[in-house]
Amino acid sequence: MATQHATKTRQFPTRIDLPAEKRERLCEMLNSHLADTFDLMSQTKQAHWNVKGKDFYQLHLLFDEIAEELEDFIDLIAERCTSLGGYATGTVRMAAEGSSLPEYPVDAVNGMDHIEALVERFSLYAARIRQAIDDADKLDDRTTADLFTEISRDVDKRLWFLEAHIQDAE
Ligand SMILES: [Fe+2]
Numbered sequence: 001m002a003t004q005h006a007t008k009t010r011q012f013p014t015r016i017d018l019p020a021e022k023r024e025r026l027c028e029m030l031n032s033h034l035a036d037t038f039d040l041m042s043q044t045k046q047a048h049w050n051v052k053g054k055d056f057y058q059l060h061l062l063f064d065e066i067a068e069e070l071e072d073f074i075d076l077i078a079e080r081c082t083s084l085g086g087y088a089t090g091t092v093r094m095a096a097e098g099s100s101l102p103e104y105p106v107d108a109v110n111g112m113d114h115i116e117a118l119v120e121r122f123s124l125y126a127a128r129i130r131q132a133i134d135d136a137d138k139l140d141d142r143t144t145a146d147l148f149t150e151i152s153r154d155v156d157k158r159l160w161f162l163e164a165h166i167q168d169a170e
Contacts, residue, residue, distance in 0.1 A: 011087075022140060032100070033132055035096075036099050048060055084141075
């Protein structure tokens with residue numbers, strides 16, 4: 001939608017020392033990761049609320065801890081976009097429209113169903129975040145590359161936390 005695109009690339013005047021055309025591309029990129037992160041955070045909450053089975057309590061707590069971490073990333077990404085003079089597209093509806101992740105499976109019930117659904121989504125998310133480090137670097141913004149590096153390190157660790165539940169069965 002044209003108006004949506006115009007909003008996404010909206011720029012405000014700033015004295016930050018990065019050229020406007022690069023800032024615009026950085027903000028578009030940041031907004032796409034904002035959408036993914038918001039989507040993944042809500043999907044992790046979905047797992048937190050709906051998980052059942054003998055591992056209920058430890059998974060219920062783990063999923064909440066991960067969702068809280070993703071909430072911090074949402075703020076970091078959105079505020080990097082606005083620091084670059086851009087407009088953060090951060091509502092739930094904007095995230096739903098912009099996310100590259102598949103929707104959460106409604107038939108997930110027991111702990112391992114939720115672990116598998118989250119492992120699939122976290123691996124997709126982690127790969128895109130790793131790509132974002134290079135993308136930001138190519139746009140000469142090492143500060144944004146550093147932000148994505150920080151997120152990447154934590155997300156890889158969370159992927160391990162999730163995968164450790166199924167690695168002994170492989
Ligand atoms: Fe809760």
